[in-house]
Amino acid sequence: MARDAIGKKKRRMLRREVGFGCPVEGCRVPFLEYHHFDPPFNEGKMHNEDGMIALCPIHHRQADQGAWSIEDLHQMKKAKKREKPKGRLGWSIDEGVVICGNNYLFSPSLTLRMKGKELFKLEQDQKGKISVNTLLWNNQKEIVAEVKNNDMLLNHMIADDIDCMASGKEIYFRAPDNSNFIKIKFERLPIEECLSQAKNCLNQNVNKSVSSKIIERELNGMINVIKFHTTINEDDFSFRAGDSKITFDFRKVGLGKEDYYGNEHGVNGALNFITENGQELIYLGK
Incomplete structure (x- = not known):
């Protein structure tokens, strides 16, 4: 089954939920992707925001490999205090x-x-x-x-x-x-x-x-x-x-x-x- 695009409102809600930065401790990178974990997309075949979380690309790959439990990820979604997002543009521009x-x-x-x-x-x-x-x-x-x-x-x-x-x-x-x-x-x-x-x-x-x-x-x-x-x-x-x-x-x-x-x-x-x-x-x- 081809994966449908995640709706704009859902993506915005998931970004806001984590304070616009990766919620993994010590990260806070603002370049985000959207991870399906409860259930994984290949099982649920849907974009259920209650079971999704915004993560940076590196931690998204790690989450796909089971680095955090379902409960861990739900706790990341519920966290109240978050540091400011921080990141750097990697653009290499001369003329x-x-x-x-x-x-x-x-x-x-x-x-x-x-x-x-x-x-x-x-x-x-x-x-x-x-x-x-x-x-x-x-x-x-x-x-x-x-x-x-x-x-x-x-x-x-x-x-x-x-x-x-x-x-x-x-x-x-x-x-x-x-x-x-x-x-x-x-x-x-x-x-x-x-x-x-x-x-x-x-x-x-x-x-x-x-x-x-x-x-x-x-x-x-x-x-x-x-x-x-x-x-x-x-x-x-x-x-x-x-x-x-x-x-x-x-x-x-x-x-x-x-x-x-x-x-x-x-x-x-x-x-x-x-x-x-x-x-x-x-x-x-x-």
Whole structure:
């Protein structure tokens, strides 16, 4: 019998149950899979959340081999006090492209800042490796999730959801009150596929643009791609970056609502919104 996909609500409930990190003592890795143990799937042929538990891939394999009894696993599900989840992105990135709202951003040093807060940032070390930084907060300005140079700092007590793919390729954080969220996905794409997507998005001949110059330097026919999605609602404005566009809504400060898509930024490209009195609202650039 083919295994049906576990429903989104069940997966979210299982993540929340363990505080968004592997419940095995001393682990707390946020990259989770879903283990059937009471009964095992090959016996029950169903996704019964009362008999399932979220575990990291290593401990999932050990659980499959009987490392813990059924009672042990039920006790893990019932535990009340849990440490904060901790993990690290294993992405190895040098040069590549960030795709955000159908905009292509080519820079090893890139910052998206909102009213002084760095929502997203790439930093390059002395060896040329790029690390990811990001920050998510709630209505009370409490930090829900943070990534500092690929190290994840996660507040499981106030997060609505923390979903880190077991493959390590995608992370998703959501605040509980105003639906602020951040999703970051890393993948390596064939250069031709990336060029084709860029041509459709930018509606121009990318063979003469900065994107082509950088893509041509990639090795082995592949390019590093980071896709960044977010929604951030503030008291005086909102920022949304989806699949098709970025939307800036500044109507609460007397400005307008703007969509931004189909653009590319090189190393020195920048986008900056400020109020009449000089307060910076959003900065996107080096």
